[in-house]
Structure formats: structure tokens, C-alpha cells
Amino acid sequence: MAPYTNIPLSPAELSYLHTSLSQQPPLRPDGRSPTQFRPLIAETDILPSANGSARICFADGTEAIVGVKAEVEKSRLAHTVPSNGEAAGQGVLGLGKGSARDVGDEMDVEGDESGGKGRDAWLEVAIEIPGMRDDDALPVFLSAMLTEALLADGGLKDRLWINSRFHWRLYIDILLHSQALSYPLPLLSLTTHLALLSTRLPALVSEKDEDPLFNDDWEASTYLYPPTTTTQHQKPPVTLLVMSVGATILFDPSKQELAVADSVLAISAAQSSTGELRMVALRTIDPPSRLTAAGVPNVLNTTTGATGAQTLSAADVLAMREKDQGQSVWRPPRGGVPRALVAKMIKMVVERGGVGEEVMEGLANVET
Amino acid sequence: MPLDSSIYTLSALRLDGRRWNELRRINGQISTQQAADGSSYFEMGNTKIVCTVNGPQEQKRGGGRDQSNEAKVEVEIGIAGFSGVDRKRRMRNDKRIQEMQYTISSAFQNTLFTHLYPHSTIAINLHVLSQDGSLLAACLNACTLALIDAGIPMSDYIAACTTGSMASYADKEDEADPLLDLNGLEEQELPFLTVGTSGGEDKVSVLIMETRVQMARLEAMISVGLDGCKQIRSILDGIVRAHGKKVLESKVS
Numbered sequence: 186m187a188p189y190t191n192i193p194l195s196p197a198e199l200s201y202l203h204t205s206l207s208q209q210p211p212l213r214p215d216g217r218s219p220t221q222f223r224p225l226i227a228e229t230d231i232l233p234s235a236n237g238s239a240r241i242c243f244a245d246g247t248e249a250i251v252g253v254k255a256e257v258e259k260s261r262l263a264h265t266v267p268s269n270g271e272a273a274g275q276g277v278l279g280l281g282k283g284s285a286r287d288v289g290d291e292m293d294v295e296g297d298e299s300g301g302k303g304r305d306a307w308l309e310v311a312i313e314i315p316g317m318r319d320d321d322a323l324p325v326f327l328s329a330m331l332t333e334a335l336l337a338d339g340g341l342k343d344r345l346w347i348n349s350r351f352h353w354r355l356y357i358d359i360l361l362h363s364q365a366l367s368y369p370l371p372l373l374s375l376t377t378h379l380a381l382l383s384t385r386l387p388a389l390v391s392e393k394d395e396d397p398l399f400n401d402d403w404e405a406s407t408y409l410y411p412p413t414t415t416t417q418h419q420k421p422p423v424t425l426l427v428m429s430v431g432a433t434i435l436f437d438p439s440k441q442e443l444a445v446a447d448s449v450l451a452i453s454a455a456q457s458s459t460g461e462l463r464m465v466a467l468r469t470i471d472p473p474s475r476l477t478a479a480g481v482p483n484v485l486n487t488t489t490g491a492t493g494a495q496t497l498s499a500a501d502v503l504a505m506r507e508k509d510q511g512q513s514v515w516r517p518p519r520g521g522v523p524r525a526l527v528a529k530m531i532k533m534v535v536e537r538g539g540v541g542e543e544v545m546e547g548l549a550n551v552e553t
Numbered sequence: 554m555p556l557d558s559s560i561y562t563l564s565a566l567r568l569d570g571r572r573w574n575e576l577r578r579i580n581g582q583i584s585t586q587q588a589a590d591g592s593s594y595f596e597m598g599n600t601k602i603v604c605t606v607n608g609p610q611e612q613k614r615g616g617g618r619d620q621s622n623e624a625k626v627e628v629e630i631g632i633a634g635f636s637g638v639d640r641k642r643r644m645r646n647d648k649r650i651q652e653m654q655y656t657i658s659s660a661f662q663n664t665l666f667t668h669l670y671p672h673s674t675i676a677i678n679l680h681v682l683s684q685d686g687s688l689l690a691a692c693l694n695a696c697t698l699a700l701i702d703a704g705i706p707m708s709d710y711i712a713a714c715t716t717g718s719m720a721s722y723a724d725k726e727d728e729a730d731p732l733l734d735l736n737g738l739e740e741q742e743l744p745f746l747t748v749g750t751s752g753g754e755d756k757v758s759v760l761i762m763e764t765r766v767q768m769a770r771l772e773a774m775i776s777v778g779l780d781g782c783k784q785i786r787s788i789l790d791g792i793v794r795a796h797g798k799k800v801l802e803s804k805v806s
Contacts, residue, residue: 233599234683235635246588250603250682252635311642313631315678358634358642360680362603363588 192444192473196480200515203445207431214441220533220540222437227375227551229383237384237409239551241376245439248362249372251380257347257397258307258354303342307354308335312373314361327370330468331359331377334422334453337465341381341421344409348394353386368443368470370451374424379548381421384409412549422455422465423544427530428472429522434530436540446472448522452534454541462535462542472518480514482506569736574777576714576734576784581694581792583702591703595695597714598736599685604695606703608675624670628658630692632681653689657696660759664751666706675705685737687715689747689761694789701793712786713749713759715740716778718770729770731777744770748778750786755779 194202205212211219223244232238237253310332312324335341335357345353357380359373385406387399400406410420428438428446435442443449453466483489485502497505510516534541565572577598586592589605596602609624630650634642643650657677665675677699679692690713697711717739719730735745744766749759757779766774 232601232635232683234638234685238635242586246586248586248588250633250680252633252682254635254640256640311634313633315629315631315680356634356640358640360631360633360682362605362680363586 192440192477194441194444194477196478196515199445199474199477200480202441203430203515206433206435206442206445209433211430211433211435213435213439215439217437219434220436220543222544223439225375227379227548229379229551236386237380237382239376239379239383241372241379243372246363247369247372249369249376250360250362251373251376252358252360253380253384254356254358255345255353255384255386256356257351260350260352303345304352305336305342307342307345307352308332308357309354310335310357310359310377312359312361314369316364327373328359330370330424330451330453330466331357331374334374334424334455334466335377337422337453338455338457338463340419340455341409347389347397350394351397355384357381368426368449370424371426371437374422374453375544375548378421378423378545379551382408382410382412382549419458420456420545420549422453423541423548424451424453424466425534425540425544426451426470427534429526429530432526434526434533436533443472444474444477446474447518448472448526450522450527450530452531454535456545461537462539462545464531464535467531469522475517475519477515477517479506479516482509482514567732568738571734573719573730574733574780576781577736579785579788581698581789583698583792583796589699589703591699591701591705593695593698593702595691595698597687597691597694597734599683600687600691600737601682602691602695603680603682604692604699605678606675606696606699606705607678608703609670609673609705610676612672612674622671623662623667624665624673624675626658626661626665626667626675626677628654628661628677628679628696630654630657630679630681632684636681636684653692656689656759656761657692660693660711660749660751661696661700661707664707664709664711664758665700666708669706675700675703686735686740687747689759690714690749693749693759694785697789698792702796709752710786710789711749711751711758712782712789713747714778714781714785715745715747716774716781717743717745718766718774719743729773731770731773733777733781746774746778748775748782750779750782754783 202214217223225244226242227239229239230237231240232252235252236255238251240248240250242248310328312328314324317324345355347353357377359377361369361373385408387403388405388407389397390400391398425436426438426449428435428443428449430445430447438446449470449472451468451470452464454462455465456462482505484505485497533539571577578596580596581593583593585594585603586605589607591606593604594601595604630653632643632650634640677696679695681688693711693713700707714733715735717732717735719732732739732743735743744764746760746762748757750756751758
């Protein structure tokens with residue numbers, strides 16, 4: 186994944202940013218706290234012809250629109266249905282309550298041995314970025330990351346099962362409306378989450394394994410992720426971008442902050458039926474700070490009158506820079522990130538009352 | 554059949570309850586995206602289009618290209634997979650899309666004051682979020698709004714709409730009402746054309762017809778279309794003025 190390289194900051198500015206972000210508490214350029222997100226605009230159910238849709242605009246002007254469409258498809262192989270699953274699926278049929286949806290929830294509560302009826306191929310994610318072809322690196326990488334997070338806990342594909350001969354095929358089309366000014370993964374993930382929350386599927390009126398027949402009334406349709414108020418319900422995953430500078434951990438990094446990051450992680454978290462958040466995927470991202478140019482130390486800088494550049498050999502210059510270790514001037518970060526820090530980042534996302542829960546609650550409260 | 558003629562002659566109402574000369578609900582906003590130079594969102598009934606304009610800017614792949622003394626208008630249309638009833642992923646080099654792109658770019662090439670920006674490119678990006686008829690007309694209207702938001706001078710708005718003809722065979726002359734602003738179902742069944750005007754009531758700048766109709770019907774269709782374009786032009790003007798007023802009020806209060 187080629188990191189974003191268009192960073193118009195000088196080594197002095199980079200060093201200044203790095204130092205102010207390493208403070209405890211960190212001083213962010215826009216004055217936010219480490220876990221505070223920038224304001225965003227979100228709306229759902231904007232497309233009348235899609236099963237679910239959402240649009241989110243971030244504060245830096247990037248915008249994404251996601252539409253979810255579902256089609257009934259014949260299942261390729263008749264996969265065996267466990268006996269307890271079949272019995273459980275004979276609940277209330279049709280007319281207002283989707284029986285197939287309830288099967289999915291019960292499956293997950295019973296545990297993993299009765300789940301797994303879904304297939305990965307039933308979900309298709311397509312990303313369109315204007316100005317890029319479909320086989321460019323960025324769209325392919327982003328769609329792979331999003332698909333991986335959505336399929337990781339198995340809950341989504343199990344909800345697409347109708348009977349042993351038919352299933353729903355879910356198409357998620359993501360349109361990144363503006364140019365990729367900053368790393369677009371969290372924007373696309375939040376918009377997909379919101380669109381999936383608003384997705385509705387027609388209510389099933391047929392029984393067992395016969396050809397599926399649905400209720401024509403759209404008001405009777407059921408949500409893919411039903412919002413039950415009594416028990417905690419499962420929600421689609423959300424991917425957040427987390428960066429570290431020294432020992433500081435920052436959420437929702439702006440472009441400037443990413444330019445001095447020591448490490449950047451994309452953490453996907455999903456909410457299980459018990460209400461707990463679990464991490465379902467983690468990817469490291471090459472921070473753009475590695476591509477910045479290092480500053481020139483005073484000793485070697487001819488403009489300060491030092492003669493080091495002429496008198497020292499190349500090996501000596503290198504040794505001097507290494508000894509400096511980025512203390513006096515900016516040096517692009519090297520090496521990895523300590524394990525304890527990664528563990529702390531994950532904990533901050535999935536703990537009770539943590540950032541992940543805050544984001545999901547915020548999205549759940551978006552009115553249509 | 555959606556347009557069973559007998560129902561129409563009894564009530565003179567179309568399937569969605571409109572009469573022959575009524576437009577659908579039209580809604581538009583400009584400056585919807587801060588990241589682009591100009592942007593707009595336009596709805597004609599259930600046809601929803603988002604448009605962004607970037608320019609005038611230097612050509613990225615300048616090199617040894619023969620540069621004329623005018624700006625070039627480049628249009629790209631992306632039809633989203635979720636826009637129709639069935640999910641269908643459309644490839645960029647679809648002939649129909651290419652023809653629409655060319656129509657829009659040549660229409661604006663003649664309307665914009667391109668001589669003011671030599672050696673530069675104005676890039677227009679259209680995204681179709683939902684289609685229900687009048688696709689080309691809605692695209693042209695959305696482009697007009699976005700270009701105005703980008704501040705590119707032009708001689709006048711390009712306002713476009715579609716018209717169709719009720720009957721398609723000879724012996725139903727008395728039922729051959731021209732219809733204004735067809736929706737998706739009507740476009741599949743009836744012959745229709747897209748007409749766009751600019752710079753006055755009867756100055757046609759775009760006229761596209763992909764279906765076949767008898768010559769005798771054409772005049773009535775075009776005159777109904779011109780009247781529809783006049784209404785759309787005043788709607789577009791209203792949208793621009795409302796936005797301008799909002800901007801002024803926020804600065805001068």
C-alpha cells in the first residue's frame with residue numbers, strides 16, 4: 186500500500202509537531218483531546234432504490250456514499266442444516282416478523298457449532314474512487330480490508346441465509362466522493378456501518394425450503410441488524426485509525442498528525458450479541474512520516490557557517506547523523522512499535538466506555 | 554402495461570398522478586462539498602445526481618499536447634451500482650455513457666467562456682445515485698449548478714428536461730399528447746427526447762433523441778419541452794439565488 190506522500194511540511198515543522206504531540210497530555214494542532222473526533226455530518230436512508238444507504242462527510246471535506254442492495258440467489262451446494270437450526274427456524278412466519286432474521290440471531294447466541302451457514306461469497310464490496318481505475322492499488326486494498334472486517338465475525342453472512350436452496354447476495358457499493366485527501370479507510374468503514382444498520386430486507390412469507398416468497402409490503406420488511414431494545418444486539422464492525430507518537434496514542438488523526446506518526450494502525454472492532462466489543466482485524470499502515478526528508482544538523486549546514494560538510498567524509502557525516510538520533514533535527518521514524526503500545530491501542534478501542542463504543546453509539550443515534 | 558392508454562384518456566392522469574405538462578418534484582443544492590471547486594446535488598423526482606467541478610486547472614498530462622486558446626471541458630459520469638432497481642455495475646467505457654459525456658462536454662464547451670482560461674482543463678465529475686428517467690437532463694442541470702458554484706463564467710444556464718409522446722402509432726392521433734418530464738417506467742415504453750436550452754426561451758443547445766417517433770409529433774414535443782426548460786431555468790435560478798442569499802447573510806449579519 187503506497188502511503189500518502191504529499192506532505193508540504195518542512196523538517197522544522199515536522200519536528201515541532203512531533204514534540205508537541207509527544208507531550209503528556211499531547212497538544213494537537215486543533216486543540217482536540219486524544220480521543221476526540223472531528224465533527225462530521227451523517228445521514229442515512231437517502232436512496233429510495235437501495236435496501237440501505239448512508240452518507241458521511243468528514244470535517245476535512247472528504248465524503249463517502251454507500252448503497253447496499255440485496256438479491257436472492259440460488260445456493261450453489263446444498264449445505265447441511267444442523268437439526269437444532271431447522272427446529273429453531275420454524276418460528277413466527279411472514280407478515281411483519283422475518284423468521285429468517287431471527288434464525289441468524291439465535292444461531293449466534295447458541296455458539297459457534299450451529300453457526301457458519303453463511304458463505305463469504307455472499308458479500309461483495311465494491312469501492313469507486315473517481316480518478317482511479319478499479320484495479321488500482323488503493324481501491325483493491327481498501328475493499329479487501331473492509332470485506333475482511335465484515336466477514337470476520339460471521340454474523341453478517343449468517344443473516345443472509347434464507348433456506349438451504351436460496352440465500353441473499355449483498356452488494357455494498359461505496360462511492361468515495363471526493364479525492365482521497367487523507368487516508369479514507371475510517372470514513373468508508375463508518376459509512377458502511379451506517380448503511381448496514383439501515384439495510385432492510387423483504388419479509389419472508391414462504392416456508393422451509395420452497396422457493397422464497399416475500400411480503401410485497403415494504404413496511405413489513407425487517408432490518409438486517411434489527412434494533413432490539415431489550416437485549417444487546419449485534420452490530421456491524423467499525424474500523425478506526427489509531428496513531429502513536431512516542432508514548433501518546435491519538436484517534437482520528439488529521440493529515441498533519443499522520444505526517445509525524447511513529448506508527449499507524451487500523452483496528453476493526455465488532456459488537457457481539459452480549460454487547461462487548463471485540464477486535465476482529467488489525468492492520469498496520471506504513472505511516473507517511475517515513476517518506477519525509479530528514480533535516481540537516483547545524484554542524485553540517487553550510488548556511489550556519491559550519492564547515493562540516495566539506496571537511497568530513499561521507500562515513501563521518503552518516504555517523505554524526507546516527508548519533509544525533511533525531512534529537513536536534515527531524516529524522517523520519519524507524520523501527521516498529523512496542524507490543525505494549527499496540528496492546529494499549531487495542532484496549533482503548535474495545536474497552537467498555539472506550540472509543541469504539543462511543544463511535545458506535547454515535548452512529549446508532551443518527552436519524553434517518 | 555404501465556401506460557395503458559385507456560386509463561389516461563379517462564382521467565388524463567399519468568401513473569404518478571401528474572398531468573401531461575407537469576414536472577416532477579425538483580430539488581437542488583449547491584456547494585455541497587468543500588473539497589471541490591464547485592459542487593451540486595440535483596434531484597428530478599427519484600433521479601438523484603451529485604456533481605463536482607475541479608477547475609480551471611492545468612492539464613496533468615500536459616507534455617507535448619497541442620494546446621488551443623481555450624479551456625477544455627472534460628466530463629466523467631459514474632453510474633453507481635445501486636442506482637437502478639437491479640444492482641448493475643457499469644463499466645466506464647459503456648457506449649451510452651460515453652455519448653452522454655460527449656454531449657455534456659460539447660454543450661458546455663459552447664456555453665462557458667472558455668476563452669478566458671487558455672491551456673487549462675475544467676473537469677466535471679458526475680455521480681448518479683439513483684436513476685428514474687431524465688438522466689441526461691438531470692446531469693446537465695446538475696452541471697450548470699456546479700459550474701456556477703465553481704465561479705466559471707458562462708453565457709446562461711443550461712436548463713434541460715425530457716418530453717415524450719403518448720402514442721406511438723399512426724391511428725391514435727387524438728391521443729398523441731406530448732408528455733413533460735418522463736419517469737423511468739414511461740421512458741421504457743414511450744419515445745422521448747431530451748432538450749436543453751440556453752440563453753433564451755427558444756435557443757436550443759442540446760437535443761438528443763434515441764428512440765423513434767413520427768415527424769408530425771416532433772413539433773409538439775419540442776414546444777412542450779421548451780416550456781418545461783423555461784420552468785426549470787427559473788427553478789435553477791431560484792436555487793442559486795437562495796444560496797447566494799444564505800452566503801451573504803452569514804457574512805453580513
